[in-house]
Amino acid sequence: MLAAFLSSYLTWRPIPDILFTVSDALFIVSIGYLASRRRLSSVPFGDLTPLWLASFGLLAAGLLIGSVAGDDPLRWVIVTGQYAFAWIALPAALTGHGKTALLSLGKALVAGVVAMEAFGAVVYFGYQGSFWETRNQFGVSFLTAQHRLGAFTADANWNGAAVSMALPFVYFLMLKGEMRRSLAMVAIAILLLGLALTASVTAFASAVAAFVVFFLTGRLRLSLKPLAIIAALLAIAVQFDVQMPQTFEARVFRALESGDINEAGTYIGRAELMRDAWALAENHMLVGVGADQYRVVSTLRAPVHDIYLLLWVEGGLLALFGWLGMMAVLAIRALAGYRQDRLATALALSVLAVFFVFSVANPHMYARFWALPPLLALALAAAYRAVPAASPVRREHRQRGRVPAATA
16 A cells, blocks of 8 residues: 555665666565465456557567667666566556455545546645755755656656556545545645646646546546635635646647647657657667667657557657557556446546556656556456346345345
């Protein structure tokens, strides 16, 4: 639970230059304990586990071929090890537990992000130090030079991703009766404030997409009470002349107001990186340049913010097809339990929607911060699918203290 709580705290590292966080250390302890008790799942994705492992094998093989051809196999060991930790070891540790344990992990994940955003908002509005003072006091990019809230994720966009993936968990826990409605509303308010302070166009779009997916998949009906509360809060904000954060207005609101994608954050720069990636992909269709070598061969000296293009260039078509196969397994597993539990399916699909949106806006996604929310959502969906809800007849007899023999 502590590992889940701290999963978004990417700047909490024993060695700052190595992507190994306090949360990762706690996960390793947990995985070691589960392994000693023989409680690691050998089939974390059910019948699709062989496809998952084969796809991961393609990803690793593509990056290996490119790394050997590029004379830097050591980077392959590091990168593949990171991917294996996130997408092989973590699913084995998360799967196969009961609903109670998984719900506790979901609550811990939400609590960690809410605590981070609440603390970040206090610093954002109350700390008067310079950018460098903030950096030295709270960590890299806690507040960026543009005054965007990165908090403990080391990046404002990643902080927005943490918020966007936490919101569906709050919806789910509230609607399942696992979180009091008043507490859920407070959590949602803090998360939305954090989202605004990140001023991330990608995070804003993914949060909206997650809400729409959750609402439609869960077949929810609009309630007038939350809308009335939101309207009242907006009226109070207008009355007291509350202004939007300037960075949010400049990066997100102007793009929404004008309808011009070029106004959205760093879209122009990312588009240029994608054009550079397409040009490189033409020359490395089958054999890539090797793990973590994109920035070396690129004329822009920066990795493309699109994991599909990045893997294509670094690992060739083998790595690209491997990643696509893994994403297909995630999507199929999320859809599998729709008939058994719509809300659990809504959780899995909405978290995956955020992950998929960010996958076309980020380089390598092996940090456990990326893997935990979708894997935990899928594990919860599988747990609810394994224990069907009681039928109305059974619930009625349970309330009377007896269960008919035909249904016992």
